[in-house]
Structures are given as C-alpha cells and as structure tokens.
Amino acid sequence: MDHLAPEYPLIYPARIRKIVPWYEELIDTVVKTTIYISESRHCNCRTVLEMGLGDGHLAECLLSASPDTTVLGLEISQHVCKAVSARLDDYCRQKRLKIFNNDIREIGSLKSQIGCCCKVITCSLLLHDIHPDKRLEFLKGCYNILAPTGSIVLADPMLTGSEFMDQILVDDWVKCMRENGVPAADIEKLKIDDPHMFKAINEEDLVGLFYKAGFKIVRVIWRHCNFVVVIASKADQNARCSHHE
Ligand SMILES: C[S@@+](CC[C@H](N)C(=O)[O-])C[C@H]1O[C@@H](n2cnc3c(N)ncnc32)[C@H](O)[C@@H]1O
Numbered sequence: 001m002d003h004l005a006p007e008y009p010l011i012y013p014a015r016i017r018k019i020v021p022w023y024e025e026l027i028d029t030v031v032k033t034t035i036y037i038s039e040s041r042h043c044n045c046r047t048v049l050e051m052g053l054g055d056g057h058l059a060e061c062l063l064s065a066s067p068d069t070t071v072l073g074l075e076i077s078q079h080v081c082k083a084v085s086a087r088l089d090d091y092c093r094q095k096r097l098k099i100f101n102n103d104i105r106e107i108g109s110l111k112s113q114i115g116c117c118c119k120v121i122t123c124s125l126l127l128h129d130i131h132p133d134k135r136l137e138f139l140k141g142c143y144n145i146l147a148p149t150g151s152i153v154l155a156d157p158m159l160t161g162s163e164f165m166d167q168i169l170v171d172d173w174v175k176c177m178r179e180n181g182v183p184a185a186d187i188e189k190l191k192i193d194d195p196h197m198f199k200a201i202n203e204e205d206l207v208g209l210f211y212k213a214g215f216k217i218v219r220v221i222w223r224h225c226n227f228v229v230v231i232a233s234k235a236d237q238n239a240r241c242s243h244h245e
Contacts, residue, residue: 002077009083012055016125019190021180022224027124029222029229030155031061034120037151037231038069045117045147046070051104052126056084062122063091072114073099074107105134107141117147124155127206128196135201139213143234151233152215157200158228169226170198176225200226 091097159166215232222229
C-alpha cells in the first residue's frame with residue numbers, strides 16, 4: 001500500500017514551492033554543499049545517497065551539477081519511484097541514478113544493498129516525517145552507511161526552543177505562505193496534515209542527536225524563518241577514506 005496518491009509526484013513541484021517560498025534557495029544550498037563535500041574530501045568516490053525523492057528535482061540538480069556523481073535514491077512510495085525513474089530515465093540508463101524502493105527507517109539493513117562508499121547523504125524535507133523516537137536510530141544508520149570522510153546535509157524545519165522566538169519564526173513563515181498565494185484554509189489544513197513542520201525539532205536537540213549518533217562536527221549553514229540546512233560530518237576534512245588510498 002502506497003501512502004501517497006499516484007498524482008503526488010506531479011502535484012509536488014508546485015505545492016512545495018508554494019508552502020516553502022525559498023525552496024529553490026534551500027535546494028541550491030543543499031546541492032552546492034553536497035557537491036563541494038563530495039569533490040573536496042580525500043576520496044574519489046562520488047556517490048550521494050538521497051533520502052526521499054519527491055519529484056526527483058534534488059536528484060536531478062545533483063546529477064547535472066556534477067558529471068561524476070552517482071545518486072542512490074531511497075524512496076518509500078512506489079508511485080514516486082516510478083515517476084522519478086521515468087522522468088530521469090537517461091540518468092538511470094547511464095547508471096548514474098539508482099532508485100531503491102525502501103523505507104529509510106530500515107537504513108541499517110540497506111548497507112549491503114547499497115554496497116559502496118557513500119560520501120554524502122542528503123536528507124531534504126524528510127526528518128520531520130520520522131517519529132521523534134526513531135530519529136536517533138535513523139541518524140545512527142546514516143552514520144554507519146557513510147564513508148569515514150562522509151557528511152550528511154540535512155534540510156528541514158527547525159525551531160529554537162524559545163517559545164517567543166519560535167512563534168515569530170512560524171508566524172513569518174505563515175505570512176510568507178500567504179504572500180505566496182496559499183489560502184488561509186490550506187495553511188490550517190497543513191497544520192493538521194503536517195503538524196511536525198510547525199512544531200519542528202529544536203536546533204539544540206538536533207545537534208545533540210547528531211553527536212549521539214557519532215557525528216563529530218555539526219553546523220547550521222543556512223536559515224530562512226524556521227527552515228535550516230545543517231551539515232554533520234563524521235570527521236574533519238583531513239580524514240582519509242580507506243577505499244581510495
Ligand atoms: C517532502 S518530500 C521531499 C522531497 C525532496 N527530498 C525535496 O527536498 O524536495 C518527502 C519524500 O520522502 C518520501 N518519504 C517519506 N517518508 C519516507 C520513508 N520513511 N522512507 C523513504 N521515503 C520516505 C516521500 O514519499 C516523499 O517523496
């Protein structure tokens with residue numbers, strides 16, 4: 001049973017740009033950061049693991065930005081897998097895009113399937129969908145799959161933990177959605193359908209989870225209202241990957 005409707009990949013591009021007015025800037029930050037990490041560490045592997053494909057836009061941006069990059073996409077919805085495979089068929093034929101129809105919460109058991117040296121994991125607009133009790137396990141799974149020089153680039157709504165500040169951030173986001181043409185009734189529906197975007201994880205808690213999962217360096221590199229891009233790295237940039245000494 002697919003949790004998404006067959007038309008989701010068609011509706012997604014317009015919808016996400018409406019509710020996240022700075023979506024292009026967020027994706028651009030994720031892409032540039034991912035490619036920078038992938039190309040600058042002491043390792044020749046160029047494999048990026050993308051968690052949750054949506055309409056495949058992020059995967060496509062990664063593939064076109066870096067001709068040596070291979071993207072492995074993990075996606076729970078069969079409809080999404082089908083639609084992205086069809087849209088990015090050329091990349092699939094070139095074996096630069098491989099799609100795995102799996103639940104990312106089972107990431108621990110996917111290591112052997114993926115079977116390569118993965119330098120970067122991108123996780124964009126997905127963490128809020130994972131139950132809070134399962135997030136540490138998920139980040140530990142990411143840590144285990146990554147190469148010693150690897151990092152995760154995560155984009156998601158995130159709050160500060162201060163009720164006063166968080167109200168300002170969320171109110172600003174709602175104002176931007178309204179200015180972007182989202183009707184008030186749709187925002188109310190979004191609050192019911194996707195409450196974790198409004199009551200997002202706190203920055204301190206997320207940083208704590210990354211450290212608990214084993215990551216050594218965690219940095220917030222971009223923020224717009226309650227949306228952030230974070231890099232968490234396993235080791236400093238001088239670490240070496242055993243695959244390519
Ligand atoms: C909001 S979209 C984000 C798409 C893309 N990463 C982006 O930034 O635009 C979330 C995607 O993650 C997928 N997804 C949700 N839960 C998942 C899970 N547990 N395992 C794998 N994919 C999941 C959804 O089906 C959807 O395609």
